Amino acid sequence: MGKNVLKYGGKSGLLPKVQPxxxxxxxxxxxxxxxxxxxxxKNTGYAKGIPSPVFKGKPFxxxxxxxxxxxxxxxxxxxxxxxxxxxxxxxxxxxxxxxxxxxxxxxxxxxxxxxxxxxxxxxxxxxxxxxxxxxxxxxxxxxxxxxxxxxxxxxGLPTLQKLLDEGMMKFRSPQQKKELKMRRNVNRLKTEAKQKDVQLEKLLQLYHAAANFITTEQQLEEAIHRAFDVDVGDFEFKQSTVESKLSGSGLGYLAAETNENYIADQVLGRIRGKPGLKEVKDVLSNEREKQKREAKMSLSRLAAKEANRINEEELMAAKQNTEGSAEAEQTEREPQQK
Structure with missing residues (x-):
């Protein structure tokens, strides 16, 4: 380390300032x-509290x-x-x-x-x-x-004059109080309905997941057998399947398929491909049956309209054919009469 380097923070090789x-x-x-x-x-070279120098009555x-x-x-x-x-x-x-x-x-x-x-x-x-x-x-x-x-x-802060003029509480007429009470009741009922829907959704998820629960002795024995008994052939098959999936390029398709299933569940309101709360409500309220009946009725109306249109076209074609044949016969009779 060279001379006088510590005063520059231990950095060597500093260039001097360029002279203007x-x-x-x-x-x-x-x-x-x-x-x-x-x-x-300002006050360069002077200590605090020292007055400015004066020369011949004029301060410097x-x-x-x-x-x-x-x-x-x-x-x-x-x-x-x-x-x-x-x-x-x-x-x-x-x-x-x-x-x-x-x-x-x-x-x-x-x-x-x-x-x-x-x-x-x-x-x-x-x-x-x-x-x-x-x-x-x-x-x-x-x-x-x-x-x-x-x-x-x-x-947004109230002033003293505003508090004195308008009071601490806003004045409401009996009709306004009644409307406010009704709005509060509606908001409370909406909140309770949302909470009940969330609880029903969780209960429905639990119901769908209960299909994989062990509820009988036979299911328990089968689960114990799968967990502790080693099947060499099955193990080798699963191992080869995992290795082929890891080495292959099909993981992207699996992820895409998973994403598609998730999007379909979100759009249709299902739970892992199974009926969701909305579908269950529609079935219980016969809404789906009503929709099916309305769809069938609309299809029957469309079919009837199409059949009527076809019949009208056939009648028009037959009428044109008869008129054309009548004109041809008349033209044949005119020269014979002459």
Whole structure:
């Protein structure tokens, strides 16, 4: 670890700060920069409680004055270019000619560097101004939202004058009280009905699941036999089946089939492919039979309409045929009479 590395957090290889090309500012400070400068240089170098110095009855300001502004045009005007032109330099001896050319190119490069730095600083000032405006808009928006939220919270609070004028409780007429009581009863009945439906749904699920329960001694013996007796052939068959499923590409189809069954149960209101609560209610209330009868009646009406349409078409065709034959006979009789 090198010398004086600990004061940089143990990091080596730190580069020094790049010295600015312009030691003095090239433009005056704007309002925002001037406020920040005053805050940064306020009471600099003075302890607390010490009054400002006074000289000849006039207090000295404790704010440091900003640096004087030296524009780029002034800096370029201070550059000393050789008085000779490049064509005149060619007539000088080689050593003097090279010295004059170096001085000329040095001044020219310095001028170009000043102009490039001015462009860079203008672009940086533009970006900083855009960033400051964006932050200012965000802060204003946050303050407006905070004030709006505060207003919303305050608007719902009752004032003392409102309490004195309207009272603590809202006045309701007997008709309004009756309607309120009826609405409460309806809401209570709806809640109770929903709770009963949930209980019935759970009871129906338990009823469907009871098909797999062990309720007789024979079922118990069969379950014990399946659990403790080892059938080598059955075990090998199941093992090969599991291995083939794991190695094959049919797991995606199984998942898709499971998802399809779940979606069908949700749409039809069933419980794992078995009748759900809605179907049971329809059967108990004969709603399904009514729907079947209505469907049969509508089908019979459609069949009767179709039969009537066919009969009408046949009658129209027969009528047209008879009219055509009568016209043909009449045309045959006319030349015979002549």
């Amino acid at each position: 090309i312009f030691k003095d500012p090239i433009r005056p400070l704007n309002e925002h920069e001037l406020e920040e400068y005053k805050k940064a240089t 300001p404790r704010h440091q004055k900003p640096k004087r502004v030296v524009t780029v045009a002034k800096k370029i005007a201070r550059i000393e270019f050789p008085k000779m032109t490049l064509q005149e330099m060619n007539e000088l001896p080689p050593d003097e000619r090279d010295a004059q050319r170096r001085a000329y190119y040095r001044a020219q490069f310095l001028k170009e560097a000043y102009l490039e730095e001015e462009k860079r600083l203008k672009a940086a000032d533009k970006l900083a101004e855009e960033r400051r405006e964006k932050e200012l808009k965000q802060s204003q928006r946050a303050q407006e939202e905070k004030a709006l939220e505060h207003d919303r919270g305050v608007q």
